Amino acid sequence: MLSREDKVSISVQLRPIIKKMIALVAKPNICDMLPILAPLDVQGIRSKGKELSSEVDRIVASIIDKRRDKDDVVDDDDDEIEGKRSKDTNETKDFLQILLELKKQGEATSLTMAHIKNLFLALCKFDRDAIAGATDSTSINVEWAMAELMLHPGELRKAKEELDQVVGMNNIVEESHLSKLPYLDAVLKEAHRLHPVVPLLVPHRSSADCTVGGYTVPKGSTVFINVWKMHRDPNEWENPSDFIPERFLADSDNHDYKGNNFNYLPFGSGRRICVGIPLATKMALYVVASLLHSFEWEMLRNEQLELLDKYRILAKIATPLVITPTPRLPNAELYS
Numbered sequence: 001m002l003s004r005e006d007k008v009s010i011s012v013q014l015r016p017i018i019k020k021m022i023a024l025v026a027k028p029n030i031c032d033m034l035p036i037l038a039p040l041d042v043q044g045i046r047s048k049g050k051e052l053s054s055e056v057d058r059i060v061a062s063i064i065d066k067r068r069d070k071d072d073v074v075d076d077d078d079d080e081i082e083g084k085r086s087k088d089t090n091e092t093k094d095f096l097q098i099l100l101e102l103k104k105q106g107e108a109t110s111l112t113m114a115h116i117k118n119l120f121l122a123l124c125k126f127d128r129d130a131i132a133g134a135t136d137s138t139s140i141n142v143e144w145a146m147a148e149l150m151l152h153p154g155e156l157r158k159a160k161e162e163l164d165q166v167v168g169m170n171n172i173v174e175e176s177h178l179s180k181l182p183y184l185d186a187v188l189k190e191a192h193r194l195h196p197v198v199p200l201l202v203p204h205r206s207s208a209d210c211t212v213g214g215y216t217v218p219k220g221s222t223v224f225i226n227v228w229k230m231h232r233d234p235n236e237w238e239n240p241s242d243f244i245p246e247r248f249l250a251d252s253d254n255h256d257y258k259g260n261n262f263n264y265l266p267f268g269s270g271r272r273i274c275v276g277i278p279l280a281t282k283m284a285l286y287v288v289a290s291l292l293h294s295f296e297w298e299m300l301r302n303e304q305l306e307l308l309d310k311y312r313i314l315a316k317i318a319t320p321l322v323i324t325p326t327p328r329l330p331n332a333e334l335y336s
């Protein structure tokens with residue numbers, strides 16, 4: 001999707017700023033509790049946010065400008081690209097190049113430079129390699145699931161038995177196996193329940209006055225949805241603090257990731273539900289399945305695993321999981 005060169009630029013320049021933005025958004029903001037103070041920006045969060053956001057804009061613009069220069073773009077107008085031509089027409093085009101070429105077609109498309117900048121930024125978000133580390137939600141889910149399995153040898157054994165049956169010992173996990181692993185899928189769902197990666201979702205705004213649970217929520221309020229608490233509500237979940245993947249086997253339709261069951265919303269719900277669900281869930285299942293099927297895992301001796309979280313929009317495990325692998329499959333060639 002993005003060229004190697006762009007990925008490096010994004011990684012070096014954008015990643016630190018995006019990390020700062022995430023830390024800033026996660027910072028408790030007194031104005032969220034007392035909106036009357038919002039215009040004063042008492043903690044300087046809004047002004048710092050604007051500063052970081054113009055920095056992102058500047059970097060994206062410079063990456064695009066560099067590409068236009070490289071591709072021998074003649075820019076007649078500050079905001080218009082004309083006469084752009086790729087020198088090597090056989091070269092595989094990446095997404096940015098295609099956008100710039102479309103823009104060149106002028107009236108044939110209504111693309112503006114602002115559209116290209118925003119699409120490029122959206123692409124950076126989707127390109128896991130480019131800003132991995134800043135948006136590592138899937139790997140956080142994998143780490144929680146592995147940590148829970150290390151603490152629950154019975155559930156670990158069941159997951160491995162399922163893998164051995166479906167994949168066999170003379171094979172490695174392939175994408176085609178994933179739909180045949182209901183137990184492991186339930187393990188990941190249970191990890192999402194106990195450890196939702198985005199525990200307060202992203203802030204929403206009420207579009208009309210409404211009443212929720214007897215409380216009036218005026219139009220325009222910033223609304224945080226405490227999914228962490230909902231996922232542990234004893235009125236909805238039996239033994240809510242226990243790791244029990246089986247609860248997702250009994251009624252898997254009612255506990256999918258689509259956000260229709262309001263007791264279980266690890267990816268949010270409604271119009272702004274996470275668009276990455278198919279990718280995130282398949283990736284996590286594939287990674288955990290491969291790790292469990294190909295290796296035995298052991299915690300370091302005397303290691304005490306504590307499942308406390310560290311919250312900065314995303315809730316990571318506070319003490320990173322350190323476990324050591326040993327090969328499990330009889331055929332060494334499967335590891336090459």
Ligand code: HEM
Pocket residue numbers: 125126137138139141197198201202203266267268269270271272273274275276277279280
């Ligand atoms: C375990 C992995 C992930 C989790 C737990 C997660 C969770 C979420 C949550 C909770 C939201 C906000 C939904 C709401 O407030 O209602 C969201 C939004 C979003 N996610 Fe994810 N996500 C994950 C992976 C991904 C991936 C892999 C991508 C991209 C391929 C992605 C792209 C997005 C986008 C673009 C939005 C904004 C959607 C919108 O506002 O319309 N996410 N995600």
